[in-house]
Amino acid sequence: MGESMKLDHFVINVDKKYQTDKTIIDCIRANGFPYEPKWGKGTKGFKVSNLWIGNEYFEMIRILKPDGGGWIEEWTRKYNKGHRGMICLMFDVEGIDTIYHSLNRKNIPVTQPKWLEFKWFFSLLTRRMPWRNCYIPFFEGIPLQIGFQEMKDEKSRDFMNQYMVPNSRDNGIKGINKVIIKGQFTENDFDLISTVFGNTAYKHETSIKIKLPLNQIIEFVTDIYYKIDIYTDSSKGDFIEIENIKLYC
Numbered sequence: 001m002g003e004s005m006k007l008d009h010f011v012i013n014v015d016k017k018y019q020t021d022k023t024i025i026d027c028i029r030a031n032g033f034p035y036e037p038k039w040g041k042g043t044k045g046f047k048v049s050n051l052w053i054g055n056e057y058f059e060m061i062r063i064l065k066p067d068g069g070g071w072i073e074e075w076t077r078k079y080n081k082g083h084r085g086m087i088c089l090m091f092d093v094e095g096i097d098t099i100y101h102s103l104n105r106k107n108i109p110v111t112q113p114k115w116l117e118f119k120w121f122f123s124l125l126t127r128r129m130p131w132r133n134c135y136i137p138f139f140e141g142i143p144l145q146i147g148f149q150e151m152k153d154e155k156s157r158d159f160m161n162q163y164m165v166p167n168s169r170d171n172g173i174k175g176i177n178k179v180i181i182k183g184q185f186t187e188n189d190f191d192l193i194s195t196v197f198g199n200t201a202y203k204h205e206t207s208i209k210i211k212l213p214l215n216q217i218i219e220f221v222t223d224i225y226y227k228i229d230i231y232t233d234s235s236k237g238d239f240i241e242i243e244n245i246k247l248y249c
Contacts, residue, residue, distance in 0.1 A: 004094045011088035034166030045069010052167040054175030085244035096150035142183035178231040182223035
């Protein structure tokens, strides 16, 4: 299944400071990541700030009201209970319906592909985004789930690409090529990863490596703490920290 899959974005629950603190915002910018936290979608119940890194991005979420204002219910509940850090790893895919049926046949409970929608203007209006998403369950060992996203068509993709500015590619950072996710993965978690990614997954005693097209690599590694290392194509050793993520620049 991984043959047509690529990294898309990282959904991250963040505290207010990552959207408002000038020192933090300036630090992110100084390391080559143009960042405009006031831009991005939202309602009275949630605020999104995007950090564009080539064709990949961080989708940083702050919940403003307990009901989430139309944001995904389970993610909102976890935010309200104190969860901060990456909550979903999203992949761009082709043939999301085929993927859905394939995972079902493998007895993996996966949500049915649906258009991303959220209500606004006192819940009287519904905004539909031009892509469908589906998700597999959260891992047992860490508060993270994997999602799949398919754009409606190339016209929609081109339209969305116009919004991916300001972008780190202007500073020579053209994309993300490696992600290492560490945490207390269970045996069931590793079985789930192996089943989902099939022959693109290489299992070792304490880790699983996924090799995707475009030379992208994801590693799931057993560790005491839940943390993520994300490497760009121009990583020189410097990094910035956003919640439980180290982003190498």
